[in-house]
Amino acid sequence: MSESDRELxxxxxxxxxxxxxxxxxxxxxxxxxxxxxxxxCSLSANPPSxxxxxxxxxxxxxxxxxxxxxxxxxxxxxxxPIADFCSRSxxxxxxxxxxxxxxxxxxxxPRLRDALAHLECDVDRTFETFxxxxxVGMIRSVWLNPQDAPPLVYHGGLYSQLETPAERAERFHWQxxxx
Numbered sequence: 001m002s003e004s005d006r007e008l009x010x011x012x013x014x015x016x017x018x019x020x021x022x023x024x025x026x027x028x029x030x031x032x033x034x035x036x037x038x039x040x041c042s043l044s045a046n047p048p049s050x051x052x053x054x055x056x057x058x059x060x061x062x063x064x065x066x067x068x069x070x071x072x073x074x075x076x077x078x079x080x081p082i083a084d085f086c087s088r089s090x091x092x093x094x095x096x097x098x099x100x101x102x103x104x105x106x107x108x109x110p111r112l113r114d115a116l117a118h119l120e121c122d123v124d125r126t127f128e129t130f131x132x133x134x135x136v137g138m139i140r141s142v143w144l145n146p147q148d149a150p151p152l153v154y155h156g157g158l159y160s161q162l163e164t165p166a167e168r169a170e171r172f173h174w175q176x177x178x179x
Contacts, residue, residue, distance in 0.1 A: 014155070014156050014157045015155070015156065016155075017153055017154070017155035017160075018038045018153065018154050018155075019074050019075070019116075019151045019152065019153060019154075020036060020037075020038060020074075020075045020079075020083050020151075020152040020153065020154050020159065021036070021037050021038070021040050021072050021073060021074050021075060022034040022035065022036055022037070022073045022075060022079075022082060022083065022086050022112060022115075023035050023037050023040075023052060023054070023060060023064070023070050023071065023072060023073075024070065024071040024072075024073055024095070024109050024110040024111070024112065025060065025063050025064050025067055025069070025070045025071070025109060025110070026063070026067060026109075026110070027059075027063050027092075027094065028063060028066075031094045031095075032094065032095040032100060032110035033059075033060070033063065033092070033093050033094050033095060033110075034060075034073075034082070034086040034093055034095050034110070034112075035054070035058065035060040035086050035087075035093060036083045036084075036086040036087035037052060037053075037054070038154050039052065039053035039054075039132075040052045040053070040072060043136065047138060047139075048138070048139035048142075049124065049136060049137060049138050049139060050072065050119065050121065050136075050137045050139065051134055051135065051136060051137070052070070052072065052121075052134075052135045052137060053132045053133070053134050053135070054132060054133055054135060055131055055132050056128070056131060056132060056133055057131070059092070059093075060093075061133060064123065064135065065123070065126070065133075068122060068123045069108055069109055069120070069121060069122050069123060069140075070109055070121050070123070070135070070137065071107070071108075071109030071110060071111060071118055071119065071120050071121065072117075072118070072119040072121060072137070073111065073112040073115040073117075073118050074115055074116040074117045074118075074151065075112070075115060075116065075151065075152040076114050076115065076116050076145075076149035076150065076151060076152060077149065077150045077151065077152050077161045078114055078149065079099075079112065079114060079115065079152055080152055080159050082095075082099055082112060083152060083159065095110060095112075098113075099112055099113060100112065100113060101113045101115075101118075104118075104143075107120060107141075108120055108140070109121075111143060114145070114147075114149070115145060116144075116145050116149060116151055117142065117143065117144050117145060118142070118143040119137075119139050119141070119142050119143075120139070120140045120141045120142075121137030121138060121139055121140065122137065122138045122140055123135055123136070123137060123138075124136040124137065124138045150162055150164065
């Protein structure tokens with residue numbers, strides 16, 4: 001595949017909208033750490049499982065492999081600073097105390113405050129393919145935020161958000177010729 005074909009591939013997947021997630025884990029010093037990911041999806045409801053793809057050169061890959069567990073935090077629109085912090089390449093990504101849920105002390109993986117949901121996963125198996133490993137996570141527990149906040153979405157190479165119901169109604173009103 002040529003470099004121009006790889007760029008077309010990147011451009012095609014920038015048109016794929018996805019909820020931004022931060023995979024959380026404990027680093028080698030047992031400190032809470034995270035990495036931003038968009039390559040995560042559900043696998044099965046029976047048994048509850050998901051897939052997460054992680055570059056083998058990343059620090060997170062080695063630490064999640066060593067721990068055998070990771071958390072998946074689906075981010076709300078207010079958590080963009082966390083997504084930015086955890087997406088920086090080549091830096092240590094220890095999470096700030098202010099970002100962590102204080103009521104999750106017994107959780108095996110760090111849970112982010114204000115996340116839409118947190119799924120604790122045990123690594124069931126991994127598949128190495130090209131530059132990444134596909135981690136199969138068996139979901140041990142799920143926490144859902146009782147607050148209904150809009151998700152942080154990644155689309156077109158940018159963070160974004162979905163239309164609110166009020167914005168959708170307003171757009172519909174104007175499209176129908178309303179005044």
